[in-house]
Amino acid sequence: MTKDTPSEPALAPRTRDAEATKARILKAALNEFARYGLAGARVDTIAEKAKANKRMLYHYFGSKEELFQIVLENAYLDIRQAEQKLRLHELDPVEAMERLVRFTWEYYLKHPEFIRLVNSENLHRGQHLRKSKLVSIFSRKLVEMVSDILDRGVAQGVFRPGVDPVHLNLTIAAIGFYYLTNRYTGSIIFERDLMDKAALDERLAFNIDTILRLVRA
């Protein structure tokens, strides 16, 4: 909508730019909600970090909860889109499976905001995600993707039949997500630094092994 005239350099600092302001608010909100949860996040802090006026935040997003909802939806859409870019159908089943486990792990590792946001949303019983139409659509593609790998593997005789793609999806997510979301209590309980580089590499290898043992014929 509000675009620079083509002749002007794009980097010229616009004094007024609704899209840019919205984007800054969303980014600051993602950070704040991920750090402190929905209840712990402070609207004033979000506005400040976004270098935007709080009034703008309410103008564009309505309320703290609606802002959270949009931040959460965006986070889900981001991971679902990244998954689609993997082009797993081009790989043979074992490689595809390994790549998916690796991707999931690395995505969680690179995006700790995502796992924290998901936890917050589940504390609130999924009431915000439920309002998103897009998330369901994109999630279906994920299940189809895994289903396809599984089918191809069974056809080639490398995977055993009868593995539920939803349970497999849940398990791939679980073994990475749990380790990383509970990194703090986990490090205390098991008395070792779970976020140590070597520990992370070891975990990824363990996870790939776990999933392959689960699906192999």
Next chain:
Amino acid sequence: MTKDTPSEPALAPRTRDAEATKARILKAALNEFARYGLAGARVDTIAEKAKANKRMLYHYFGSKEELFQIVLENAYLDIRQAEQKLRLHELDPVEAMERLVRFTWEYYLKHPEFIRLVNSENLHRGQHLRKSKLVSIFSRKLVEMVSDILDRGVAQGVFRPGVDPVHLNLTIAAIGFYYLTNRYTGSIIFERDLMDKAALDERLAFNIDTILRLVRA
């Protein structure tokens, strides 16, 4: 300390009973913290639900955070003690492993407060659990327990060698914990009721299978 005189019936409603009041506050706090998280929980609500005066809460526990800390520690001690009662060393390795997976799942299912508390604590980077000395001690026993099962299994040739008991522990927890903590977003994303009786049974069976495939020779 404050005990009824032996001649009086223990159930006689004492008008003043420090231990009972503390217990009521802890119970109400467990509920409130599990429901709304540390930031979302309300001290007034805890006092009200405990049928205690807020001043008592501060008198016995010092602050909201210290109360949270004690609630969290109690929750961990409870699960660790329940695990010790399983007497897994009396079972053969495969049965012991299956029993542990089953127990973990059923404990999480019966104690949704536990998983919610753990999530809240990890949002706060483990800063409260770190202060507990007891939790580390009891956790060591858990690792030893799994280690023992694993060793016995290897000696009998039913389990493969080289499985790290910490990673195994993490995985047993993960596949149950993740499913249950993300029951809300999971049900939305996969468009099926993850908390349906049949779905729960299916998941338990899947989890047992996953772990056995992981450790079997």
Next chain:
DNA sequence: CGGATAACGCACTATCTGGTTACTTCCCGG
């Protein structure tokens, strides 16, 4: 160029929230 529209900002408030002050009531040991 000029005025409508949208971006932006200040200052305010009603309410909530963790924590406290100052008090009363009960119980038990000597």
Next chain:
DNA sequence: CCGGGAAGTAACCAGATAGTGCGTTATCCG
């Protein structure tokens, strides 16, 4: 049976917090 300490209570407070009313300024289109 009585005095002191512990259990219990009501009212209160200061700071924080989500949300707004209203005025100002930049931008863009006719």
